[in-house]
Amino acid sequence: MDQTPGIVVTGASGRMGRMLIEVISQSEAARLVGALERPGHDWIGRDLGEAMGGAAMGVTVGDDPLEAFANAQAIVDFTSPDATVAHADLAAQARAVHVIGTTGFAEEHLTRLKAAARHATIIRAGNMSLGVNLLTVLTRKVAEALDTSFDIEIVEAHHAQKVDAPSGTALMLGEAAAAGRGVSLDDVADRARDGITGARKTGDIGFTAIRGGDIVGEHDVIFAGPGERIVLRHVASDRSLFARGALKAALWGQGRGPGEFDMLDVLGLK
Ligand SMILES: NC(=O)C1=CN([C@@H]2O[C@H](COP(=O)(O)OP(=O)(O)OC[C@H]3O[C@@H](n4cnc5c(N)ncnc54)[C@H](OP(=O)(O)O)[C@@H]3O)[C@@H](O)[C@H]2O)C=CC1
Numbered sequence: 603m604d605q606t607p608g609i610v611v612t613g614a615s616g617r618m619g620r621m622l623i624e625v626i627s628q629s630e631a632a633r634l635v636g637a638l639e640r641p642g643h644d645w646i647g648r649d650l651g652e653a654m655g656g657a658a659m660g661v662t663v664g665d666d667p668l669e670a671f672a673n674a675q676a677i678v679d680f681t682s683p684d685a686t687v688a689h690a691d692l693a694a695q696a697r698a699v700h701v702i703g704t705t706g707f708a709e710e711h712l713t714r715l716k717a718a719a720r721h722a723t724i725i726r727a728g729n730m731s732l733g734v735n736l737l738t739v740l741t742r743k744v745a746e747a748l749d750t751s752f753d754i755e756i757v758e759a760h761h762a763q764k765v766d767a768p769s770g771t772a773l774m775l776g777e778a779a780a781a782g783r784g785v786s787l788d789d790v791a792d793r794a795r796d797g798i799t800g801a802r803k804t805g806d807i808g809f810t811a812i813r814g815g816d817i818v819g820e821h822d823v824i825f826a827g828p829g830e831r832i833v834l835r836h837v838a839s840d841r842s843l844f845a846r847g848a849l850k851a852a853l854w855g856q857g858r859g860p861g862e863f864d865m866l867d868v869l870g871l872k
């Protein structure tokens with residue numbers, strides 16, 4: 603009998619859902635045991651592979667997370683904040699590792715995830731790629747080394763369908779920069795500029811979001827100082843890197859106790 607961890611993918615028809623299904627079904631280290639969509643979605647009750655336009659995969663798309671999670675060792679969730687928070691309680695009940703790639707959480711969502719992590723292994727990151735997680739480490743180091751004569755600006759660009767801003771990655775980078783400076787991001791984030799804004803406040807960390815076309819994800823952290831500028835950049839050109847990171851997290855989480863982890867834990871970058 604196959605002893606590899608069984609994984610359920612939520613939001614199966616989404617951009618990341620499809621990519622996750624491809625990556626997990628090609629992996630020898632895990633098995634795809636379930637795929638979920640919203641009740642009423644036209645994929646419900648169909649074979650997943652056929653719904654995706656290919657050969658049958660022997661996995662039927664469902665709309666009942668409780669039923670699907672009961673057979674899983676990990677849930678990989680790139681959906682929406684409300685859906686993810688609901689899944690977290692059910693994943694905890696099923697004792698399955700919950701890997702969360704969803705972004706755009708409000709404080710109340712994060713409070714509920716923290717509560718779920720008292721009973722479950724949650725691994726959450728606004729970006730699952732090795733490159734971005736390394737970039738957060740570099741950002742923290744550069745911010746630590748420079749004083750506030752260097753203004754920090756984070757510029758991100760994504761496809762036209764993205765619904766949240768700033769991106770989860772931009773916020774991770776902002777948190778890293780703020781930590782390097784020994785301040786709280788909430789106290790220094792400047793997330794909206796329009797009209798007569800006045801001069802930039804020393805110590806602020808600014809965010810700019812570009813949306814257009816099919817951009818996968820690009821992030822610049824700019825340190826603009828007197829007479830010089832440092833730019834740290836990450837460019838994602840293929841969503842499979844996020845899916846590979848999520849699979850790595852699902853495998854890393856097997857056998858861990860409850861708690862909230864991130865990709866720095868998974869990648870050994872802490
Ligand atoms: N951490 C990372 O590395 C990455 C994170 N992301 C994040 O992942 C999330 C998804 O991105 P993407 O795949 O591009 O988005 P899509 O809109 O393409 O896919 C989201 C999927 O989730 C489903 N969904 C949304 N709400 C619910 C709900 N309440 N119940 C059940 N299913 C639901 C959607 O169904 P429906 O269409 O019916 O709404 C859809 O199938 C975003 O938050 C994005 O920022 C993306 C890439 C990388």
Ligand SMILES: O=C(O)C1=N[C@H](C(=O)O)C[C@H](O)C1
Nearest residue numbers: 705728729764769770771819
């Ligand atoms: O929505 C996306 O597409 C992405 N979302 C994540 C984010 O909000 O940072 C990660 C990646 O940049 C793609």
